[in-house]
Amino acid sequence: MTVTRDDWMLTWVSLIHAATHFRAGLEKRFQEEFGFGLSEQDLMKQLKMNDGQLRLNELGDRIYFSKAGITKMLDRLEKADLVKREPLPGARRAMTARLTEHGEAVFKRSRITLADYVRRVLRDPLSDQAILSLQSGLTSLLDAHDLLDGQARHLRGDP
Numbered sequence: 001m002t003v004t005r006d007d008w009m010l011t012w013v014s015l016i017h018a019a020t021h022f023r024a025g026l027e028k029r030f031q032e033e034f035g036f037g038l039s040e041q042d043l044m045k046q047l048k049m050n051d052g053q054l055r056l057n058e059l060g061d062r063i064y065f066s067k068a069g070i071t072k073m074l075d076r077l078e079k080a081d082l083v084k085r086e087p088l089p090g091a092r093r094a095m096t097a098r099l100t101e102h103g104e105a106v107f108k109r110s111r112i113t114l115a116d117y118v119r120r121v122l123r124d125p126l127s128d129q130a131i132l133s134l135q136s137g138l139t140s141l142l143d144a145h146d147l148l149d150g151q152a153r154h155l156r157g158d159p
Contacts, residue, residue, distance in 0.1 A: 026117050034110055035080065039065065040073055041114070044082065044099060044107045053098035055088060082106055 027037050034041075046062045047054055054062070060070050074097055077083035082103035088094035099107060122131070142148040 022121050029117060033113055040077055041110050043073055047099050048107055053096050056095045059097055
């Protein structure tokens with residue numbers, strides 16, 4: 001079977017449409033349930049994956065936001081008692097961010113919400129074979145663009 005231009009263009013449009021739709025749906029659900037979005041949840045995930053605390057400059061390396069964007073996110077999360085900024089002991093100007101107890105509990109609930117959403121939009125409608133085929137295709141695509149290592153690092157919480 002030969003893949004035509006229409007086939008790969010349809011695949012491209014479908015990939016973008018699905019990613020945009022599902023991300024927007026999850027963003028809306030997080031905003032409604034927790035009062036924050038996916039970026040804030042990712043910031044909290046990075047803290048959790050690094051013993052609950054990171055230097056602010058390390059946090060910037062992990063979530064790919066500007067310093068000003070991270071500051072605004074931390075302001076919102078700190079106001080909600082989810083994150084606390086503290087000076088790094090022994091360093092004059094270095095600051096860390098850490099999850100509060102409340103932040104730990106909310107993050108745990110957000111992971112349940114995330115898993116439920118992914119199950120509903122991906123797992124429930126697709127067969128095991130379809131999921132494995134999709135995973136294989138996306139892995140090949142990421143690998144072809146040298147993005148596979150970045151994805152693995154992100155999942156591990158590395159920069």
